[in-house]
Amino acid sequence: MFEDLKLVELGRGIAASFCGKLFADLGADVIKVEPLDGDALRRRGPFPNDEAGPERSGLFSYVNTNKLGVTLDVESRSGREIFAELLRNADILIEQNSPAWMAAAELDYGHLHAAHPSLIMTSITPFGQDGPWRDYLGNDFIVQHTGGIAFHNGARARDLEAEPPIVIPGYMGEFAGGLAAGAATMCALVGQADGEGEHVDIALQEVLAMHFQVDITRVTYTGIAPIRSASAIPSVPYVGQQPAADGYIDYVVRTEEQWRNLLAVLGNPEWSENELFADMRGRSEHWDALEPLIGQETQRYPKEQLFRDSQARGVSAAAVNTVADAAEAAHFHDRGSFVEFDHPVLGRVRCPGAPIRFGGDFWGMRRPAPLLGQHNREIFGERLGYSDEKLAALAEAGVISQA
Numbered sequence: 001m002f003e004d005l006k007l008v009e010l011g012r013g014i015a016a017s018f019c020g021k022l023f024a025d026l027g028a029d030v031i032k033v034e035p036l037d038g039d040a041l042r043r044r045g046p047f048p049n050d051e052a053g054p055e056r057s058g059l060f061s062y063v064n065t066n067k068l069g070v071t072l073d074v075e076s077r078s079g080r081e082i083f084a085e086l087l088r089n090a091d092i093l094i095e096q097n098s099p100a101w102m103a104a105a106e107l108d109y110g111h112l113h114a115a116h117p118s119l120i121m122t123s124i125t126p127f128g129q130d131g132p133w134r135d136y137l138g139n140d141f142i143v144q145h146t147g148g149i150a151f152h153n154g155a156r157a158r159d160l161e162a163e164p165p166i167v168i169p170g171y172m173g174e175f176a177g178g179l180a181a182g183a184a185t186m187c188a189l190v191g192q193a194d195g196e197g198e199h200v201d202i203a204l205q206e207v208l209a210m211h212f213q214v215d216i217t218r219v220t221y222t223g224i225a226p227i228r229s230a231s232a233i234p235s236v237p238y239v240g241q242q243p244a245a246d247g248y249i250d251y252v253v254r255t256e257e258q259w260r261n262l263l264a265v266l267g268n269p270e271w272s273e274n275e276l277f278a279d280m281r282g283r284s285e286h287w288d289a290l291e292p293l294i295g296q297e298t299q300r301y302p303k304e305q306l307f308r309d310s311q312a313r314g315v316s317a318a319a320v321n322t323v324a325d326a327a328e329a330a331h332f333h334d335r336g337s338f339v340e341f342d343h344p345v346l347g348r349v350r351c352p353g354a355p356i357r358f359g360g361d362f363w364g365m366r367r368p369a370p371l372l373g374q375h376n377r378e379i380f381g382e383r384l385g386y387s388d389e390k391l392a393a394l395a396e397a398g399v400i401s402q403a
Helices: 014-025 058-063 077-088 099-104 109-115 140-146 172-190 204-211 214-222 256-265 280-285 287-298 303-312 323-327 330-335 376-383 388-396
Strands: 006-011 029-034 068-071 092-096 120-125 198-203 239-244 247-252 316-319 338-343 347-352
Touching: 006 014, 006 077, 014 029, 014 058, 014 092, 014 120, 014 172, 029 077, 058 347, 068 376, 077 109, 092 172, 099 120, 109 120, 120 172, 140 172, 140 204, 172 198, 172 204, 198 204, 239 287, 247 303, 256 280, 256 303, 280 287, 303 316, 376 388
Parallel strands: 006 029, 006 092, 029 068, 092 120, 120 198
Antiparallel strands: 239 247, 247 316, 338 347
């Protein structure tokens, strides 16, 4: 799909790497530029057998598939000159660094646009390119809290003082930011009718606050700030999360028909005929008595059976899967959601495949994530035309690692 598209990635986080991966997996030529000691993601797990190493990070391996990788000290004058040569042939620059650092390195949009007027530059930061917080430090848990997304997480806590809000694990802000950056970059590319460049400003905090936080709209529309409560929806019993024989099942029951169908799944227990539970109002008023009765029934069955039987009867239900459950789900297997490939250090690797589907066969796993400095000779030598002597001199000066 994007075979003619050329990107340079200068990122220090998951969001830029994931954004670059989206383009690389769809065929774009993506050059990942790392400092000589490597991207910080190389030092984050998971690591097979808990044995850390710059080529053993599962996180780095996943978010950098199909890229070419080089090392370059862009803070040095020679490094900036080489980086400028890379950008001459690039359509897009994806970067995830602080605005102050980019300006100090003369890599901010003002400098780059003057030299490369057609370049699309996508900048990803915790808080954006302007505003009083622009140079504040931030990471996934900081943007989740400052964006309000973590406020209700853990809302079913019995003791709100003892169990405060917690962030959603799995780098939600980073991955959501990478996806938003990919979409925004494509919009800039499509709208580039006059060949003029564009600066795309992605703030991870805003991505979470504006796209995943419905309470922001509630505040702006009504002026009323929601409060954190001890149960998700205390006034209307949607059934919610209930124990199963091997975990939990979660239900959203909105209609009387769905309620009757749920009772059928549970074998129409004797208490289902109780007039106190005959309608939504009665079930709401007597929820404290009803909820344990539902739990007594659901815990007789495996969660997967409850999930399948409930969905077959039109009841909104979800087996509360562990990560291991999700990784082995038959549905994912049937859709080909995971792929396997060979990595020169990790061996045979299984990881998530295409996060986005198209009608054609556009996505593919052509190569694993690059080893540190793996493509220095290919990029600097073959593409930029540097001689072996010049590459050796640059390595000696600490501008690149040994090619």
